[in-house]
Amino acid sequence: MRHGVNLAVGPLSFRVGSAWPGPVAALRHLYAGYPGCETADFTVRLEPVTPWRRWVRPSVAIQGDYVLPDAAPLPLAHGLVAAEMGMNLQMALGERRYLLLHAASVEKDGRALILTGESGAGKSTLAAWLGEHGWRFMGDEFALLEPETGLLFPFPRAVSLKNESIAAMAAFVAGDRFGPRLEGTPKGTIRHIRPNDQAVARMTEPARPALILFPRFGHAAEIRPVGPAEAFMRLTQASTNYVALGQRGFDALTGLVQNCRALALDYPDGAKAAELIELIWAEAAR
């Protein structure tokens, strides 16, 4: 490929190649300070849909070891989103060492809090907020559970903030950590932020899972216990490679729900969620 960047994110590494300089320059800015890598676990290629579309209404198709045949191409202006989707796709379908949970995670005192839920539940925003308020940000998209040890490894890629969350985080995060504002993407307006120096410096340091939360945004504040069987079932659905891992995945997930309390957390706004999370954590840490 004409342009490319090698990146290590947590214990995993990526090679992102692109037919255009723009997406690679945007990645280099967003991931400034991240280590590079000699060889990559996953390769993502951003290519023109057809050769002439490199110049005429350029459209980015996501290629790599795994490809979704029906994925719609993205306009070049959204090259950063294409790179992120490509990284997610390669990982989701190709990762075998870790059990991947579609979850955000943060750490305090060596213990990890896992936040999982459907898109729009507020995982990214909550993890990013906590990461600027006394917690170590471990990731906003994937949590990596190592079956052999039960430890959770970070995957602190750039945080993908959507719509209203962008302004909310601008109050805490310096401007140079923000990527470009991307309007009209399939997920609305998106702006990425680079995790802070602590999250990047400690990106290969795992933590012992201590608490699983299923947050839900836009509801009156309420906390409900989630039984281990329900937590197990919801986490199998939140994992992209549970089936592929077979018995290792089963052992990892049953171990997780047996050793971790799980709670559902409904919240009306970020401030209330943060307050409740600190209360729950203080009780769980006792």
Next chain:
Amino acid sequence: MAGPLYIADAEGLRTVVLEGLAVLFHPRSGQTHIVAPPAPEILDALGEGATDLDGLVARLSERFEFDSNEGRPAIAARLGELETAGLVRRS
């Protein structure tokens, strides 16, 4: 006349009990199942060897206190579900 003989397809089956429910990993199919009592108990009883429905009810009634006549339809229903799930087969 004795009905069909059933046997658990339990080789390598992993069972973890989570607050009253059991989650099972069936290595032959790679599938995970979440089951409620008496399904795990049926699998356990069939682990002794193939038997028909009457034999299964007899084995379970030796281990648990219940009325065999009342429990028989429920056990038959659970046995059918386990067969559909591939955890029990006819021998």
